[in-house]
Amino acid sequence: MDSLETFVVESAIASEQEFYRKIIEDNLLSLKLAPAIGRIRVVLRPEDSLFQMVIILRDIGTKVTTIDIADVEAKPVAGEIIISIKKEQYIPELLGKLWERYGKANVSQPDRWTVAITTDKPEEEAAFIKEMMVADPRHRLHENLVDFAIRVTPEGFRVRYHLYKGNNFVFVASEEALKHEWIEEAGTMLEELIEGGKK
Amino acid sequence: MAVLRPYLYTGGVHKHGLLIELLEDLGGYVIQKVVTGTEVNLIMLVPEKDIEIVKKQSDDLLGIIIEAPLTGVEIAVVSPTLASHHLPHSACDVAEYLRHPGANTNMIGLARGMGRRVSLSMDYERKLINEHDIAVFTFGSFSDCIINKKPKLFEGIEIPIVVTGGPDLKTEEVPGADLYVGNIGRTSHRLRKTEEVSALDKLNEEVGKIADGIRKQQAKDPLAVLPARVMKEIENQVPEIHKVLSPAPLTLQLDGLRVKLPYDEFHEKIEKLEFDEGVILSELANISRSKMKNYILIKIKSKSDVGFAI
Numbered sequence: 347m348d349s350l351e352t353f354v355v356e357s358a359i360a361s362e363q364e365f366y367r368k369i370i371e372d373n374l375l376s377l378k379l380a381p382a383i384g385r386i387r388v389v390l391r392p393e394d395s396l397f398q399m400v401i402i403l404r405d406i407g408t409k410v411t412t413i414d415i416a417d418v419e420a421k422p423v424a425g426e427i428i429i430s431i432k433k434e435q436y437i438p439e440l441l442g443k444l445w446e447r448y449g450k451a452n453v454s455q456p457d458r459w460t461v462a463i464t465t466d467k468p469e470e471e472a473a474f475i476k477e478m479m480v481a482d483p484r485h486r487l488h489e490n491l492v493d494f495a496i497r498v499t500p501e502g503f504r505v506r507y508h509l510y511k512g513n514n515f516v517f518v519a520s521e522e523a524l525k526h527e528w529i530e531e532a533g534t535m536l537e538e539l540i541e542g543g544k545k
Numbered sequence: 546m547a548v549l550r551p552y553l554y555t556g557g558v559h560k561h562g563l564l565i566e567l568l569e570d571l572g573g574y575v576i577q578k579v580v581t582g583t584e585v586n587l588i589m590l591v592p593e594k595d596i597e598i599v600k601k602q603s604d605d606l607l608g609i610i611i612e613a614p615l616t617g618v619e620i621a622v623v624s625p626t627l628a629s630h631h632l633p634h635s636a637c638d639v640a641e642y643l644r645h646p647g648a649n650t651n652m653i654g655l656a657r658g659m660g661r662r663v664s665l666s667m668d669y670e671r672k673l674i675n676e677h678d679i680a681v682f683t684f685g686s687f688s689d690c691i692i693n694k695k696p697k698l699f700e701g702i703e704i705p706i707v708v709t710g711g712p713d714l715k716t717e718e719v720p721g722a723d724l725y726v727g728n729i730g731r732t733s734h735r736l737r738k739t740e741e742v743s744a745l746d747k748l749n750e751e752v753g754k755i756a757d758g759i760r761k762q763q764a765k766d767p768l769a770v771l772p773a774r775v776m777k778e779i780e781n782q783v784p785e786i787h788k789v790l791s792p793a794p795l796t797l798q799l800d801g802l803r804v805k806l807p808y809d810e811f812h813e814k815i816e817k818l819e820f821d822e823g824v825i826l827s828e829l830a831n832i833s834r835s836k837m838k839n840y841i842l843i844k845i846k847s848k849s850d851v852g853f854a855i
């Protein structure tokens with residue numbers, strides 16, 4: 347599936363449709379979500395105070411462990427573990443996990459590419475760190491997706507329904523109590539989108 | 546009484562004092578002076594018959610002088626809420642653009658202005674908006690909302706109402722609005738495309754016309770004293786105003802001014818402000834506590850109310 351191979355915004359009035367498409371594009375850009383989304387369809391019915399959105403995500407990267415982003419070396423004599431970073435982008439997550447496990451006092455950063463940990467059992471701990479999960483892009487994506495949904499929804503539509511299952515995301519929002527058929531409609535939209543998306 | 550015209554001067558800091566001195570000699574007023582680095586922006590009121598002299602001085606200083614029709618106008622830019630849906634774009638863009646022709650703008654985010662059925666404004670908010678000269682409501686992209694649902698936010702607003710929104714509507718279609726400007730709807734990007742900027746230009750132009758309309762109405766029964774003159778007297782008689790750090794410590798309005806000093810401490814001093822003619826300000830104006838941050842609000846009475854004008 348290509349990114350944004352289907353991108354449909356539907357509304358009764360054509361000019362409003364264009365305005366809304368632009369809002370969605372802008373928010374996709376600012377949250378850097380465009381590469382993660384395969385198909386998206388949004389239906390707007392302002393007269394019913396209704397906003398429906400279904401998204402099919404593309405397959406995204408698997409979990410990142412320490413060994414993917416750094417070399418881990420145990421120094422039994424010095425009682426230290428030296429982590430040499432290869433991919434800088436995950437350092438915040440890595441440090442967060444290390445601080446939690448060893449305490450800030452035992453984790454130091456002699457330079458930008460190196461993290462040193464003081465510990466009693468360097469070898470065992472090094473083995474653990476190697477397999478430790480640093481970041482889960484899926485988790486981050488989920489956060490962004492929820493943020494995205496809230497940002498693109500008209501602000502007053504505070505009654506929300508959402509479903510996030512596998513690669514599918516369904517979102518319905520309204521100002522009134524949600525009607526059952528609105529959610530069912532969104533479910534049908536999702537099925538159509540999975541089949542290849544009409545239009 | 547001399548007719549004063551609003552102008553904006555932009556030029557170097559070097560010798561700009563000459564222009565200020567000239568203005569004082571001619572009986573004009575400097576409303577605001579903003580120094581940024583080596584550049585200075587002066588918003589001023591110039592006596593109509595002396596404009597050529599001021600222009601000549603400005604040319605000598607190699608500055609640029611342009612008309613600033615919204616000088617001395619305080620505008621409320623009202624957005625349904627202060628959530629990221631409306632800010633910073635487009636509400637801030639609207640507010641910023643209105644400042645170009647000299648207006649002072651305040652952003653007001655309603656507490657519960659969002660939505661269709663549920664949107665409402667509070668008494669406090671309406672009073673705050675009514676302290677301004679003109680209210681600009683920044684609405685979204687759906688014509689159904691703008692025509693049928695949002696106008697209830699205008700209830701209790703007594704000043705002219707300008708509405709901005711996405712769709713291309715006529716002013717008559719929006720109940721309660723004095724002006725509607727399209728193409729400035731809800732956006733998540735900065736307004737800088739040609740059609741967006743021209744919509745903002747149109748907004749400035751039309752708001753300028755509304756301000757002119759108010760001025761014309763005022764000319765039939767002039768104010769007892771010019772707001773700019775009150776401003777100058779406050780600067781001379783209440784030295785504490787020079788220590789105020791807020792932007793525009795004295796904000797001019799078409800029929801008064803806002804003094805950004807605490808009411809309890811300073812209102813007596815302001816009420817007893819003396820003019821050369823021997824009158825004090827409380828005879829000429831209503832001085833009250835502003836809804837904005839405990840500031841002082843001066844609304845000048847008209848000549849017919851007071852019986853004389855100075």
